[in-house]
Amino acid sequence: MELMAVIEAIKFVDKKFPGASLVVYTDSQYVDRIPERKEKLKQKLFLTNKGTSIQNLDLVQALILLIETHTINFVKVKAHQKAEGTINFNSEVDKIAREMVRESVKQSLHHT
Numbered sequence: 001m002e003l004m005a006v007i008e009a010i011k012f013v014d015k016k017f018p019g020a021s022l023v024v025y026t027d028s029q030y031v032d033r034i035p036e037r038k039e040k041l042k043q044k045l046f047l048t049n050k051g052t053s054i055q056n057l058d059l060v061q062a063l064i065l066l067i068e069t070h071t072i073n074f075v076k077v078k079a080h081q082k083a084e085g086t087i088n089f090n091s092e093v094d095k096i097a098r099e100m101v102r103e104s105v106k107q108s109l110h111h112t
Contacts, residue, residue, distance in 0.1 A: 002028040003059040010066050021071040027079035027090050031063075035074055038064045 006024055013022060026032050034041075046054050046061065054060060066072070077090050 002026065002031050003056055003063055006031055007059060007062050007066060010070065010072065014070065021073070023073045023075060025075045025077050027077050029076065032074050032076040034060065034063055035067050035072075038067060 006026065009024070010022060013020060024031075041054070041060065041064070046057050048054055079090055
């Protein structure tokens with residue numbers, strides 16, 4: 001889910017602001033580490049140590065292509081922390097995403 005969200009967000013921003021430098025804030029350690037692991041992943045042909053394809057191969061490859069063709073800085077944020085007087089952006093984004101899913105479901109139900 002996180003991989004697809006990042007890929008779609010990059011594509012969206014690229015349509016509106018081609019060539020823009022991007023900062024991706026993520027609570028996903030998996031997503032955050034892909035830039036540093038991309039060469040090793042390619043070298044190993046996207047195979048695990050057991051010789052099977054990595055999970056979400058298509059999405060990982062799509063994100064690596066975007067990383068290689070765009071200026072993107074990934075910033076790891078802590079997930080689901082309790083509020084401490086500052087805005088918890090991770091919780092805010094989760095809340096917005098849930099609202100968007102509910103709205104999308106509601107709209108699709110009205111069109112059936």
